[in-house]
Amino acid sequence: MARLDGRRVWVTGGGRGIGRAIAIAMARQEADVAVSARTKPEIDNVANEIRSLGVNALAVVCDVMSFDSIGECVDRIRSDLGEIDILVNNAGGGAGLSDTDGLSKEQIDDRLFVANVDLNLFSAYRASRAVLPAMIKRGHGRIINIGSGYAKRSGGHPAYTAAKHGLIGLTRAMAAEVAEQGVTVNCLCPGWTNTQLVDLEAMASTRHTTVEVERTRIASENLQKRILEPEELGPMAALLAADESAGITGQVISVDGGYKV
DSSP states (O other), rough: OOTTTTOOEEEEEETTTHHHHHHHHHHHHTTTTEEEESSHHHHHHHHHHTTTTTTEEEEEOOOTTHHHHHHHHHHHHHHOOOOOOOEEEESSSSSOOOOOOTTHHHHHHHHHHHHIIIIIIHHHHHHHHHHHHHHHTTEEEEEEEEGGGOOOOOOOSSHHHHHHHHHHHHHHHHHHGGGGGGGGEEEEOOOBBBBTTOHHHHHHHHHSSHHHHHHHHHTTTTTTOOOOOEEEEEEEEHHHHHHGGGTSSSSSESSSBBBBB
């Protein structure tokens, strides 16, 4: 029997990159998987990939910055797949503002800070809050928060770095609250990973270098001197989701090639 046979997984931000890779890894362990994001074509494509592996899949458009949207998403997953056993809080990245007319630079900066903390920290709280009561009632559940190399050190944008540091605190506090109720909560931290968030052209423009210089620079920051692929996060996520990981909780685990060790 596969490691996750019969389990139901929800991956937020599951349309591409690390979220997609983790969703596929869970499906390969025979879990039924729901993927959510704001971009419907992307999650539809991932859901089709999952179905090709012989398990059930669901794509749900969801804005993790909205309690209402998350509630509707959870209701849909429960209706179509059943109760959620495993939550992967992967949604994150960079948030923008839809309307900046009449705002000063300082006002824009302030609002961007709040929006980015919301996307990278509060979203995980909202989704976890939506699934935890049912997990506790059943006496089983897994929550995996996707952190960052910047969750443990400086270097990123202040809002992103603060949010990812906060995600570790949320992981540990939540793990402590549910430790005796069959639910584990862990934080999985990637380093530099080959996703759309790693925009080498933008880095080169900002630093007045070239794409190749930036690729070499960021690869040099881990012991293996390389940029990892999203699929390398999948096996660890699948382990943290499995029954045999019951003794692993409140932990921060890195799959990052030895980033800034």
